[in-house]
Structures are given as structure tokens and as C-alpha cells.
Amino acid sequence: MIRMFEYDSKQAQSLSQVPVHQPSIIRVIYGEKSLLWQDESVLVGQGQLLLIPAGSHISFVNRPFLGRYRAVQLLLPHDLPQGILSSATDWRDPMPVQNISRAVDLAWNVLLQSLTLSLADPVQLHYLAALLLSLPDKRSVNWLYGHTQRSVTQAALALMSMSPSASWQQEDIADKLHMSTASLRRKLALEDTSFRQLLAEVRLCHGLAMLQNSSEPVLQVALACGYQSAEKFSLRFKQQFGLTPAAYRRTL
Known part of the structure; x- marks a missing residue:
């Protein structure tokens, strides 16, 4: 809601x-x-x-x-x-x-x-x-x-957002949406996105919210977002948002 x-x-x-x-x-x-x-x-x-x-x-x-x-x-x-x-x-x-x-x-x-x-x-x-x-x-x-996302993107985001740290695979999403993996890939491509892109966005946005609203160490934030190390999370975070988690925290 x-x-x-x-x-x-x-x-x-x-x-x-x-x-x-x-x-x-x-x-x-x-x-x-x-x-x-x-x-x-x-x-x-x-x-x-x-x-x-x-x-x-x-x-x-x-x-x-x-x-x-x-x-x-x-x-x-x-x-x-x-x-x-x-x-x-x-x-x-x-x-x-x-x-x-x-x-x-x-x-x-x-x-x-x-x-x-x-x-x-x-x-x-x-x-x-x-x-x-x-x-x-x-x-x-x-x-x-008027720019509402298509239903497959919406549905995939809703599923992954329930548990950003889960080890999501394309097969998991396809199964829950009652379609083949090939159909999922094709439909997401038609909507100008991909499974990997959506999963990364869900995890990094969750991490951004955690950094803003909690005092958890970066490692704990990384684990809660499905990353196995603070280093990998920090690299992906900087690639997406243009600054490291530590640099973001320093602005708060």
C-alpha cells in the first residue's frame, strides 16, 4: 500500500x-x-x-x-x-x-x-x-x-522486495509468476530491463534505506541485502549511486 x-x-x-x-x-x-x-x-x-x-x-x-x-x-x-x-x-x-x-x-x-x-x-x-x-x-x-511499469516488472520487484537477501534465481521468479524462465527473460527484455538489473536495484535500494535509517555496520547491511562481503556491496553501491556506503553515512 x-x-x-x-x-x-x-x-x-x-x-x-x-x-x-x-x-x-x-x-x-x-x-x-x-x-x-x-x-x-x-x-x-x-x-x-x-x-x-x-x-x-x-x-x-x-x-x-x-x-x-x-x-x-x-x-x-x-x-x-x-x-x-x-x-x-x-x-x-x-x-x-x-x-x-x-x-x-x-x-x-x-x-x-x-x-x-x-x-x-x-x-x-x-x-x-x-x-x-x-x-x-x-x-x-x-x-x-501514465508511466506505470508493466506488470511483469512490477510483479518481479514485489517478490524480490519481500526478501532482498534471498538467493533469488530467475527460475524462482518464473515459477512464482507461472511462466517459463525463457518467457520471463523475454517479457522483461520487452520492458527494457532484466532479472539481474531488477535484483541489483532492489538490493541496493534496500541498502540505501538501511544506511539512512539504522546504525548497522556496513557488513550487516551488506548481508541483509544479499551480498557476502562489505567490499562487494560497497563496490556495487558506488557503481550505482556514485559514492561508497561510508561516504553516504558521513553525510548523515
Whole structure:
């Protein structure tokens, strides 16, 4: 369902090619986030939301204000809440940054409260619908959900995310999705991805979250992500995000 993540840092963070597997909304609380979006420089400051469609890979810099950066990210369901149909006829892509009006602020806060209190899923979806309907650019809902990942990618990600440390094989995923390994490979290729790429992204994103939200040693983080050594995890982490786990931890 809807998941909430909080990100804090005391120093600037520069991360590259961070995969986003679900439609997401990020609100910057302190500081600012800068990113390159379709060859255009975008700045997200306090009082703004960043909308990211599923399947995106974003490179960004988080910059603290007076020694603190803080943001909240909501990972949304792949399907629109029931009853949400945008009436916008202009299908040009809007900018991913939305200003926060009073209506958006109210809807955001009520949704976060429902998540904090672990209210029933239908209630959370009701408040999500209110947030989406409050966005000032009416093209945003079409755009945010118009890039939804195909079903096989979605299903494979959901399975691997349940246990990033498991020794997943293509045969495991194919069996759970009731198809042959060859069919799995072919369908993922049609969706411009692969088993290896998805598994690496799931594990590294899990590692990124653990580094942010726990004090576990890098070795323990590596093991929890399915890597057998801190060295191999650190190498893959740097290849994906552009900095080592230790360097990332130093920004917190």
C-alpha cells in the first residue's frame, strides 16, 4: 500500500541513478533538492513537492539549510485510487515540481497522519485521493500514473522486495509468476530491463534505506541485502549511486 520514508542529512548528498519503482511524491521539509530532469535543471525547495513516475532513475543533490536537510517520500500504489480520473485534456508533461497550496498542505498532513496511525488501507487511499485531487496542475495525475511499469516488472520487484537477501534465481521468479524462465527473460527484455538489473536495484535500494535509517555496520547491511562481503556491496553501491556506503553515512 502507501509507504512513507524519511530522509535526513547534515551535509550535501549527491546520488546518481536512484531507481524509483513506484509512483512517488517527495516533500522537502528543510533544505533543497536539485536534479536534472529531461536535460533541464530542477530545484525543489521548502514548500514544494516532487512527483516521480514509476520506472524513473533520478540523479540529485540534497543540500542542507543551516546544517539540516530533511524530506519525506511517499511510495504510492501502482493503481490510481478508485474514483480518480483526471479531466485534463492537455497531455503535455508538466514540470515534476508542484507548489504546495493550503489545500495540498492539508491533504498531505491528513494522509501522513493516517499512515502514522496505521489506519485501514481504504482510509489511506481516500486521503491519497484528496491529495491527488488537490494538486494545482491538473495534468499531474495523468503524468504521474501514465508511466506505470508493466506488470511483469512490477510483479518481479514485489517478490524480490519481500526478501532482498534471498538467493533469488530467475527460475524462482518464473515459477512464482507461472511462466517459463525463457518467457520471463523475454517479457522483461520487452520492458527494457532484466532479472539481474531488477535484483541489483532492489538490493541496493534496500541498502540505501538501511544506511539512512539504522546504525548497522556496513557488513550487516551488506548481508541483509544479499551480498557476502562489505567490499562487494560497497563496490556495487558506488557503481550505482556514485559514492561508497561510508561516504553516504558521513553525510548523515
